[in-house]
């Protein structure tokens with residue numbers, strides 16, 4: 001379970017997140033939506049401990065992380081996997097080495113076991129036999145899947161996804177959506193997904209939280225969100241012109 005209590009985050013005196021209270025239950029897929037610059041990625045980076053909040057508490061599986069030392073945080077991070085916005089693969093390493101990276105860093109597994117795990121995780125994301133490929137030989141969708149295989153290599157309790165379908169065509173977006181749902185089922189992970197993609201949000205979410213100008217303005221199941229009479233929410237879902245770069249436009 002992840003719990004944020006009265007979390008505030010300032011950058012250079014500017015308040016980016018305002019009094020965030022959010023509980024994400026074990027096994028839930030919580031989707032965070034909101035316009036560009038509203039603070040979604042900041043929220044993910046707080047949960048994984050890459051940023052410390054200006055004030056407030058962040059609880060991850062029963063431990064409060066905001067005052068932890070870097071060593072203590074590293075222990076907590078072993079329970080988390082993250083799929084970064086631009087896949088963030090190591091270009092000089094093969095697909096297999098990328099997936100093996102966390103296992104090498106954080107476990108003492110023998111090489112044979114590491115490669116068995118790598119092959120299993122690549123199979124899970126539909127990339128059987130791709131361990132020797134190099135990242136620059138892969139499409140964007142394949143890179144995302146490698147990134148997911150790497151994130152789940154150490155069987156994390158929590159998986160964080162930053163824009164997992166950004167830049168992908170609708171077919172590959174659907175594939176990634178299905179993988180997010182099946183990953184949750186297979187490793188019983190709690191998942192937090194930041195996205196602009198409303199179609200994806202409605203497909204995969206247990207619950208959706210909308211951030212607007214640093215505040216959570218609504219939280220609910222996809223059905224509740226679809227029926228929301230909050231004008232900001234309604235406009236966002238329909239892809240209103242109030243939002244820059246056409247973000248928030250639905251694929252459905």
Ligand SMILES: Nc1ncnc2c1ncn2[C@@H]1O[C@H](COP(=O)(O)OP(=O)(O)OP(=O)(O)O)[C@@H](O)[C@H]1O
Nearest residue numbers: 011012016034035036037038039040041042043196
């Ligand atoms: N390290 C930082 N230093 C200063 N300002 C930052 C930093 N990180 C984020 N910000 C600012 O915080 C605000 C929120 O950024 P964030 O990346 O969390 O938004 P977002 O909702 O994820 O946006 P997008 O959808 O475009 O990725 C932005 O105004 C951004 O410029």
